[in-house]
Amino acid sequence: MSIGRPHGAPSPLARCLCSGTAFWALIPLAALVVLPGCQDSSAGSAAAMSPQNEPEPETDPDPEPGSVAPQCEQLGTAVLRRLTRRQYENSVRDVLGVDLDLSRALPSDARVGAFASNAEATVTTFHIDKYMVAAEQVAEETITQIDQVSDCNPATEGDDECARRFIEQIGGRLFRRPVTDGELASLQEVYAVGREGEGYNGGIQLALEAMLQMPEFLYLIEEGIEQEGIEQEGVDSEVEGRRLLTPYELATRLSFMLWNTTPDDELLDAAASETLATPEGLLAQAERLLDSPRATEAIGSFHTQWLGLEGLESTAKDPERYPGFSEDVLAGMLRETVDFADYVVREAGGSYTTLMTAPYSFVDPAVAPIYGLSPSVDPAVPTVLDTNRRGGVLLQASVLTQHARYNKTSPVLRGLFVRRNVLCQHLGSPPPGLDTSLEEPEFGSDPVTTAQMLEAHRENPACAVCHDLIDPVGVVFEHYGAMGEYRETENGLTIPSPDPLVATDVDGPIVDARDLVERLAQSADAHACYATQVFRFSTGRSETGDDECALEHLTQRFEQTGGNIRDLLLSIVMSETFRYRHEPVQEEA
Numbered sequence: 001m002s003i004g005r006p007h008g009a010p011s012p013l014a015r016c017l018c019s020g021t022a023f024w025a026l027i028p029l030a031a032l033v034v035l036p037g038c039q040d041s042s043a044g045s046a047a048a049m050s051p052q053n054e055p056e057p058e059t060d061p062d063p064e065p066g067s068v069a070p071q072c073e074q075l076g077t078a079v080l081r082r083l084t085r086r087q088y089e090n091s092v093r094d095v096l097g098v099d100l101d102l103s104r105a106l107p108s109d110a111r112v113g114a115f116a117s118n119a120e121a122t123v124t125t126f127h128i129d130k131y132m133v134a135a136e137q138v139a140e141e142t143i144t145q146i147d148q149v150s151d152c153n154p155a156t157e158g159d160d161e162c163a164r165r166f167i168e169q170i171g172g173r174l175f176r177r178p179v180t181d182g183e184l185a186s187l188q189e190v191y192a193v194g195r196e197g198e199g200y201n202g203g204i205q206l207a208l209e210a211m212l213q214m215p216e217f218l219y220l221i222e223e224g225i226e227q228e229g230i231e232q233e234g235v236d237s238e239v240e241g242r243r244l245l246t247p248y249e250l251a252t253r254l255s256f257m258l259w260n261t262t263p264d265d266e267l268l269d270a271a272a273s274e275t276l277a278t279p280e281g282l283l284a285q286a287e288r289l290l291d292s293p294r295a296t297e298a299i300g301s302f303h304t305q306w307l308g309l310e311g312l313e314s315t316a317k318d319p320e321r322y323p324g325f326s327e328d329v330l331a332g333m334l335r336e337t338v339d340f341a342d343y344v345v346r347e348a349g350g351s352y353t354t355l356m357t358a359p360y361s362f363v364d365p366a367v368a369p370i371y372g373l374s375p376s377v378d379p380a381v382p383t384v385l386d387t388n389r390r391g392g393v394l395l396q397a398s399v400l401t402q403h404a405r406y407n408k409t410s411p412v413l414r415g416l417f418v419r420r421n422v423l424c425q426h427l428g429s430p431p432p433g434l435d436t437s438l439e440e441p442e443f444g445s446d447p448v449t450t451a452q453m454l455e456a457h458r459e460n461p462a463c464a465v466c467h468d469l470i471d472p473v474g475v476v477f478e479h480y481g482a483m484g485e486y487r488e489t490e491n492g493l494t495i496p497s498p499d500p501l502v503a504t505d506v507d508g509p510i511v512d513a514r515d516l517v518e519r520l521a522q523s524a525d526a527h528a529c530y531a532t533q534v535f536r537f538s539t540g541r542s543e544t545g546d547d548e549c550a551l552e553h554l555t556q557r558f559e560q561t562g563g564n565i566r567d568l569l570l571s572i573v574m575s576e577t578f579r580y581r582h583e584p585v586q587e588e589a
Contacts, residue, residue: 071576072549075242078581081220081540082118084109086301088134090261092212095173096142096149105134114421114533115305117540135212143205150204159200163191166204167211175216176255176263177248177271187211220256222249224581241583242576247271250282253578257538258289258569260298279574286573290346290566299345300338302537307399308417309334318407322483324369329483332364333398335379340393343382345565352530352563356392356521360384370397370485389479389486392517394422397484404482409450411474412457418473422520423504424529427466447491451475472499476516527563528555534565538572550577 083091085106093099107130110121142149149170152162167187171179179187187207194206211217224243245253251271255263263271267285275281289295304310312334317325339362344355360382365375371390377383385391393399403413419425441448454475457467476498481487489495500509506519520526531554536542543551554571561567572578 072553074546074549075577075580075582076539076541076544076547076550077583078222079119079541080222082121082123082218083220084116084118086116087256087260088218090259090297091174091217092138094261094264095170096138096208097145098138098141100137100141102134102137105137106130112540112542113536114308115302115537115540116310119540131213131218132209135209138212139205139208142208143201146201146204154200159195159203160188162200163188163195163203163207167191167207170208171211172268173262174211175214176252176268177246183216220252222253222581224249242580243583244580247274247276250276250579251285254282254286254289254573256298257573257578258286258298259292259294260301261294282579283570283574286570290569295346296338296342299342302534303341303393304334304337305537306421306533307337307393307402308421309337309398309402312398312402315402316406317401317482321407325483326366328366329370330401332366332379333396333401333484336362336364336367337393337396337398339379340396345569350564350566352527352558352565353521355565356394356517356526359387359391361390361396367397370483372486388514391514392521394418394517394520395480395484395513400477400480400484401482407482409478409480409482411450411454411471411478412467413474414477415470415472415474418520419469421533422529423523423525424532425469425503427470430466431462447493449478449490449493449495451478451496469503473501473516475499476510476513479513521563524559527558530563530565531555531558531568534568535572535577538569539577546582547577550575 085103085108088106089100089102092102107127109116110118112119150162150166152165154162164184167184168179171183171187175183187210190210191203191207193203195203198205215221222245224245226243248268248271251263251267254276255261255267267276267289270276270281270285276285304312313327313330315330319325340358341355343362344350344358348354348358362379362381363371363373363377363383363385364379365377368375368377371385373383389395399417400414403417404410405413416427419427440453454467454471457463457471475496478490478495478498479486479488487495498510498512501507501516501519504519504523505525506523510516510519532543532551535547535551535554554568554575557571558564558568
């Protein structure tokens, strides 16, 4: 059933710049929802400004596990984030019981480095129309199972009473905090419009459409509390521009970080009782979320994005070269990596070394032949692999397949991935107009290996500045084909030995890919990069100079714990960066 719009009302959402805030609000005029303090505006972007200030790092050498992180004089500026596609889908699933694939309905996500994040992303009429369509789809599906969503019976308790309860209960879950009196009144008006034409269900459907298009749902809005008069452990109340997040805002940050979805009832109850406002209460809830199987969603999301695996399931390979390639194989590869990462973090001690070198994995039957294993493997339990050829996440079929070409390997893609994602090294793009293609051998000429073809990069001075760093690392993986299968030769030729590793903190001659991942597991640079990547994923933004102190503490803590990923996640939760939001102080003219 589709609910008609009030006569004369425009169908797209209007953009509304709310006085005193730094975000664009999406207001569904079609549903007659108007937020207090908002006026129509035709201006454009939601980009938030992040000032760059020179920090003076301060760190505590060894805080106790779960303790409040030491104070930093400067924090990075908080940004307003819009829900990603996955967060939107997860939220409506968990609140409404509606499990829909909305990837076509919702606008695509912007990115912060390797990660999906709609911070500082411009909102256009295209986005507004997309959110309207998605809201209509979700509301229409919800109304077909309204008895499972609402516990109120309009036949016995009255239409208006059930509508009020629906708005308060469902709105409270969608907005991630109690519905205000003003919001309730506005949404009751929307309900009344829908009820006029389509009865009770029509009113509920239109009110739900409105809630799904409101900024309180679409954005992770954080206003915080002025610090004056607030006493918190390790906090200087005189720091300007620093606001303590409210318990509901903390619940939202925590849930989207560790579950990638909206807070559950227990987390919202902890916010309502304000136990979440204490360090002990916050730590207890963080540990509860991490211990839950629901943490698999966020752990898997981080690792698949960090490893560059988004889009893996739509990867294509040459069917003549890879007749065993299929969608089932790709899905199995992705499941393997997610299950492996989740097991390492939550059950196997959470060690970065284990993530990078573990001699086992959760092999899917469809993927087993790539590893030389029988399809009878059980994907629910760890399978021991050939430790001469495999070990850790970088030598899994998913990573090797994704960072390869349609019909051959790509040392450039693989080397670039390691330099950028694993070591956080900045490598620019090729100069404009530079021919970056590899010269293929002429038909009938002697066969060559991909590694030999790459030598042309290092002969050209314009290419060598980057490819002297990229290619040798990528060539280390040349024993693995474009689907991750192990091989001893290419085109009948022995695969060349890799060049020494350079420009890292673990330089030196390298034997093979197993040797490389062992070194990366011990690399302080790789540890620091991993901590930085988790920071980016958790905050939804890139680090700035103002984050230097916080990142230094997190990196030191990660090293002190032997690269414990679980401890790293809890350290971020207990940090000032997580518990506070910082706004630049406006200087008086």
